[in-house]
Amino acid sequence: MTYILAIDQGTSSSRCILYNQEAQPVAVAQREFPQIYPKPGWVEHDAEMIWRSQAAVFQAVLQQQNLSPSGIAAIGITNQRETTVIWDRSTGKPIYNAIVWQDRRTAGECLRLKNAGYEPVVQAKTGLLLDAYFSATKIKWLLDHVEGARDKAERGELAFGTIDCWLVWNLSQGELHITDVSNASRTLLYNIEQLRWDEELLALFDIPAAILPTVKSSSEIYGLTRNAETGIGIPIAALAGDQQAALFGQLCHQPGMAKCTYGTGSFLMMNTGTKIPASKHRLLNTIAWQIGDQVTYALEGSVFMGGAVMQWLRDGLLVFKDTSESENLAASVSDNGGIYFVPALTGLGAPHWDSNARGAIFGITRGTSQAHLTRAALESIAFQVDEVLQTMVLDCGKPVSQLRIDGGAANNGLMAQFQADISGVHIIRPDNLETTALGAAYLAGLAAGYWTSEELRESWRIGQTFTPQMDKKQVEFQKHYWQKAIERTKNWVD
Numbered sequence: 001m002t003y004i005l006a007i008d009q010g011t012s013s014s015r016c017i018l019y020n021q022e023a024q025p026v027a028v029a030q031r032e033f034p035q036i037y038p039k040p041g042w043v044e045h046d047a048e049m050i051w052r053s054q055a056a057v058f059q060a061v062l063q064q065q066n067l068s069p070s071g072i073a074a075i076g077i078t079n080q081r082e083t084t085v086i087w088d089r090s091t092g093k094p095i096y097n098a099i100v101w102q103d104r105r106t107a108g109e110c111l112r113l114k115n116a117g118y119e120p121v122v123q124a125k126t127g128l129l130l131d132a133y134f135s136a137t138k139i140k141w142l143l144d145h146v147e148g149a150r151d152k153a154e155r156g157e158l159a160f161g162t163i164d165c166w167l168v169w170n171l172s173q174g175e176l177h178i179t180d181v182s183n184a185s186r187t188l189l190y191n192i193e194q195l196r197w198d199e200e201l202l203a204l205f206d207i208p209a210a211i212l213p214t215v216k217s218s219s220e221i222y223g224l225t226r227n228a229e230t231g232i233g234i235p236i237a238a239l240a241g242d243q244q245a246a247l248f249g250q251l252c253h254q255p256g257m258a259k260c261t262y263g264t265g266s267f268l269m270m271n272t273g274t275k276i277p278a279s280k281h282r283l284l285n286t287i288a289w290q291i292g293d294q295v296t297y298a299l300e301g302s303v304f305m306g307g308a309v310m311q312w313l314r315d316g317l318l319v320f321k322d323t324s325e326s327e328n329l330a331a332s333v334s335d336n337g338g339i340y341f342v343p344a345l346t347g348l349g350a351p352h353w354d355s356n357a358r359g360a361i362f363g364i365t366r367g368t369s370q371a372h373l374t375r376a377a378l379e380s381i382a383f384q385v386d387e388v389l390q391t392m393v394l395d396c397g398k399p400v401s402q403l404r405i406d407g408g409a410a411n412n413g414l415m416a417q418f419q420a421d422i423s424g425v426h427i428i429r430p431d432n433l434e435t436t437a438l439g440a441a442y443l444a445g446l447a448a449g450y451w452t453s454e455e456l457r458e459s460w461r462i463g464q465t466f467t468p469q470m471d472k473k474q475v476e477f478q479k480h481y482w483q484k485a486i487e488r489t490k491n492w493v494d
Contacts, residue, residue, distance in 0.1 A: 264306060330374045
């Protein structure tokens with residue numbers, strides 16, 4: 001028996017999952033790694049720690065099944081997007097910590113470019129907005145602030161990659177310096193219509209082309225593993241950014257189908273097929289995936305603080321010891337007690353795109369408890385997703401009847417029901433919530449001939465459906481106070 005192995009490298013942990021022929025997980029291993037906060041608004045990861053944690057969980061799932069590398073038909077990789085690594089081609093060592101997608105240190109550079117009038121051309125080429133969220137200004141910062149980096153980059157001695165690229169480099173012992181279209185489309189450097197690195201954008205951000213990876217499709221056999229830590233000779237067969245992988249794993253393969261992943265952030269994405277719709281409300285166009293010569297696009301809204309809100313309550317405020325306790329704590333009160341929590345801890349994402357917003361809690365009284373705060377935090381996740389969903393409906397001109405959800409926070413039934421209530425849509429929670437890893441596995445299995453498209457459709461099952469129950473006047477009341485709270489957090493940092 002052979003298996004498909006999915007590598008799911010996330011913002012807070014590295015994970016591997018083995019899938020059998022029925023697309024069911026048979027072995028799972030996960031390891032958290034440290035978050036690094038050198039200054040307010042700065043977020044970094046140790047890229048070598050990411051690789052070590054990923055190699056460790058890779059070995060762990062093989063040991064769980066007593067499996068040799070020959071038992072793996074193919075590897076699919078999905079990853080936290082936009083996070084930026086630059087390393088030395090000869091040594092394979094990063095020149096600095098990875099700068100994480102949440103990092104805001106380049107917000108000033110983005111504002112400078114906006115004020116200079118560059119955002120329209122950037123958006124037309126990439127589908128993205130000028131924001132510190134994306135990779136380009138992170139690359140520029142590294143080249144400008146690490147001694148000797150720019151000279152080395154110009155000489156072709158350095159390599160840039162998002163996390164997928166970094167993992168493939170290590171898996172192949174430096175033979176493969178590649179990424180796929182879904183990850184390339186998140187850099188602010190890739191022309192999503194012409195499917196190439198854009199020379200005008202490289203010049204705008206002052207980035208030498210010599211450091212860039214080769215861009216591939218999302219589902220093909222790129223090469224074989226060469227690293228003894230993870231086994232030699234395994235086909236590497238899929239690459240996809242985490243949100244695109246989740247869209248594929250949720251089987252949102254037809255235009256108009258949408259999903260939301262509740263991970264560290266919350267990411268709403270709708271399949272738009274072969275079209276790149278112009279957003280009038282500051283949503284993003286992105287490449288969902290490429291299979292063969294067929295490119296599929298998506299409309300996306302990104303919420304920076306989703307499940308990370310609950311992590312902050314756990315680690316920062318010590319409200320509970322485990323995030324799994326949050327649902328019972330929140331359910332111990334009948335409502336939020338008038339508390340509205342705007343978790344703009346790293347600024348606001350779509351549809352506001354305000355790097356200078358900061359988190360705030362409104363409505364605190366002497367009767368406010370930890371339970372009220374926890375409930376307000378859970379509700380804040382749903383409020384933010386609803387803002388993106390309603391904006392997406394305006395852009396597309398037609399309502400969304402159902403939203404497929406996944407990710408860790410989707411386990412929280414209270415939050416899922418509140419999402420259905422506040423958004424007025426059916427929330428579909430699949431039987432298997434790990435759809436990000438599943439999407440990477442699906443893409444790899446297709447490339448290796450392990451599954452057919454029909455077999456994928458048969459493997460996806462609904463776990464639970466949440467239907468709207470809240471009175472419309474109560475919905476309006478809740479949204480009114482949420483909007484008041486949002487407006488008061490904007491442009492806090494001068």
